[in-house]
Amino acid sequence: MGACLANNNDCSPFPKAIAQSNGLPIEQVYKLTKKIGGGAFGTVWLAQRKDNSKCKFAIKKINKKEVQETEINLLRREIDILKEVDHPNIIKFYETYEDSNFIYIVMEYCSGGExxxxxxxxxxxxxxxxxxxxxxxxxxxxxxxxxxxxxxxxxxxxxxxxxxxxxxxxxxxxxxxxxxxxxxxxxxxxxxxxxxxxxxxxxxxxxxxxxxxxxxxxxxxxxxxxxxxxxxxxxxxxxxxxxxxxxxxxxxxxxxxxxxxxxxxxxxxxxxxxxxxxxxxxxxxxxxNSLQRCESLMTASIYESFKNFRRHSMFQREALRVMVKHVPEEKLEKLKKLFFSLDKSRSGLVKTEDLIKSMKKLGNLNEKEIADVISSMESNQNGMIYYSDFISAALLAKKEIMEEALWLTFKQLDADNKGCITESSLKKSFECMGRNITDEQIQDIIVTVNETGGLITYDDFKEIIFRTTEGQSL
The missing domain is CATH 1.10.510.10 (Transferase(Phosphotransferase) domain 1)
Structure with missing residues (x-):
């Protein structure tokens, strides 16, 4: 007779770690309030942050005991796909949690119905x-x-x-x-x-x-x-x-x-x-044909925002990429129109060559500066600009929009839920979000953390986001 060496008498063949979790019990961060649906795996719950009940999320809760061993790869694949997709007409993914019995996938809450x-x-x-x-x-x-x-x-x-x-x-x-x-x-x-x-x-x-x-x-x-x-x-x-x-x-x-x-x-x-x-x-x-494809033009203020994004530190850029998912959709309407007017292939991706053409219409711009700006926005370095990369670089021209999302961004990067961002919390949060950050990039990001004595408070975070690497305030 075999023995089960697991908590809660869990003798399931399910591996211990399927989702990348920051190790915190989800109950410390979210309160699941009401079941609102189900999917191919598990049930979906309406949830709210414990430190701010106004912030609502949809959390998919998967009972590991009910997932067959043959279905584990399907579950892994679902999580990987949610991390990869990046489009305003696809549900936003935030992070994952896992304990001995359940996997939790945290996504945006949509209240408008099916x-x-x-x-x-x-x-x-x-x-x-x-x-x-x-x-x-x-x-x-x-x-x-x-x-x-x-x-x-x-x-x-x-x-x-x-x-x-x-x-x-x-x-x-x-x-x-x-x-x-x-x-x-x-x-x-x-x-x-x-x-x-x-x-x-x-x-x-x-x-x-x-x-x-x-x-x-x-x-x-x-x-x-x-x-x-x-x-x-x-x-x-x-x-x-x-x-x-x-x-x-x-x-x-x-x-x-x-x-x-x-x-x-x-x-x-x-x-x-x-x-x-x-x-x-x-x-x-x-x-x-009656749905006019909007031909929004690049503006000087948006290009200036792109330039500021290039001057930002690696920490600032990654924080802005996280922030995009916390900005209310209706606040991004003008930036969204500009993105899709540049998406000539209608793939939800903007080719760097099309973005360069749009920038050059502003006048006699420095070629090297344009190349540097594009490189800072192109997170995958594959000749394509993703939606969140584009919006995060343009956000600096919309400071009033950013204010609303600052706190949620800070809390997501505070993966240890200690009220500050540390080297440890950054690594955990990027893993949970599925951000493919290299060791070299992590070291660049940690430079900013070390500048504040190894931890970043919320006040530090606000000051860091709104400054350029030259120390200028935006």
Whole structure:
């Protein structure tokens, strides 16, 4: 008879550490107040910080005893994907905690409800409203595919609104069934997803990332009509309809829908994935012509902010990258428009060459200075600027926006929850957030900590953020 050498009589084969945790019990930092949903793994809870009840989060709580050994890699993959994605139409990830029984994934709390609820309460959506949401969904999926990620479970329940206000943003959630692929159109074989939204090739166990576009076709059909295109009470009949691609626009709700909308659906609900639209194809469809792609121009104040970002220390830059996730979405609207006007590939990434062209329109700028500015913003050094990198560098032109997010940024970097930032807390917080910080970069960051005697108080933190390396105040 074997003995179990674990706390709480936990004899699960689950490894001790799956998520990178700072070692603190989550109860010291967050209070889980109400169950609000569930996903492929675990339940989702509304939570608040114990030191500020106004700060709300969604925390996915996963019981390690209920996760099969074969599912461990799926869980690891979900966490890794959440750390990698960076788009305003995808749920924000903050950090992870782990104890002997549970893993906790801390994400942004979205209070606006599911797209599913909105459709069922209204019956169907007006075409202009559906167009706006479809554009956002396609942009989120285009970003995933540019990072070689396929979601595999796109449905109305997995798109939620961040608030109930008029300027609400639509967010993609639940990456429990998502997967990585190493090259475009790489075949996958796991039969996963939700039957009414799943592509026919997924049922056959041989598919690629185009399966997400079929699911978006189902979503678009449902938004405009209130019906599922392949619904039937008989499951064998559902399979027959899916495999044949049989659907129709015959219901009364389709009478007022434009021909261009129907044409886009017809190019998404194509049985042969080789003939099906990609996300970029769909975003380029004429149905979206009425949604003017904003051509926001680079301004002198934004460029000056980029220059200040370059002069900032490594600690300041990383703190600003953390801060972006704590700034309310509606406060970033102008910066977001500028980012997407520069995103010519519609991948949720800005090519450095496009950013350079935009900067040069400001006038006779120093080439070396531009190169240095770009290098400081390009965290992955791959010729692409990510959303958070761009916004963090531009934030310095919006000091009034930063004030609101300073405290939450400080608390996230205070991973030991001691009221100050230390070398130890920085290392833990970066690990929990999934920031790929090299040892050399860590040493550069720690220089700032050592300047304040080995710890940074909140007052120190505010002073550090608003100064340049030359000691000037912003």
């Amino acid at each position: 797209l599913f609820t909105k459709i069922t309460s209204q019956g169907y959506l007006h075409e202009n409203e559906a167009k706006l949401y479809m554009n956002k969904m396609l942009m989120a999926v285009s970003h995933l595919h540019s990072l070689k990620i396929v979601h595999r479970d796109l449905k109305t329940e997995n798109f939620i609104f961040d608030s109930k206000c008029a300027s609400k943003e639509l967010k993609l959630v639940d990456f429990g069934l998502s997967n990585k692929f190493s090259r475009n159109f790489e075949q996958m074989h796991s039969q996963v997803g939700t039957i009414y939204y799943v592509a026919p090739e997924v049922l056959k166990g041989n598919y690629n990332n185009k399966c997400d576009l079929w699911s978006l076709g189902v979503l678009m059909f449902t938004m405009l009509s209130g019906d599922l295109p392949f619904y039937d009470e008989s499951l064998p009949e559902v399979y027959r309809k899916l495999n044949s691609g049989l659907y129709s626009f015959s219901s009364k709700n389709w009478e007022s829908v434009s021909g261009t909308a129907k044409d886009l659906i017809s190019n998404l609900l194509v049985v042969n994935p080789e003939d099906r639209f990609s996300a970029i194809d769909a975003l380029s469809h004429e149905w979206f």
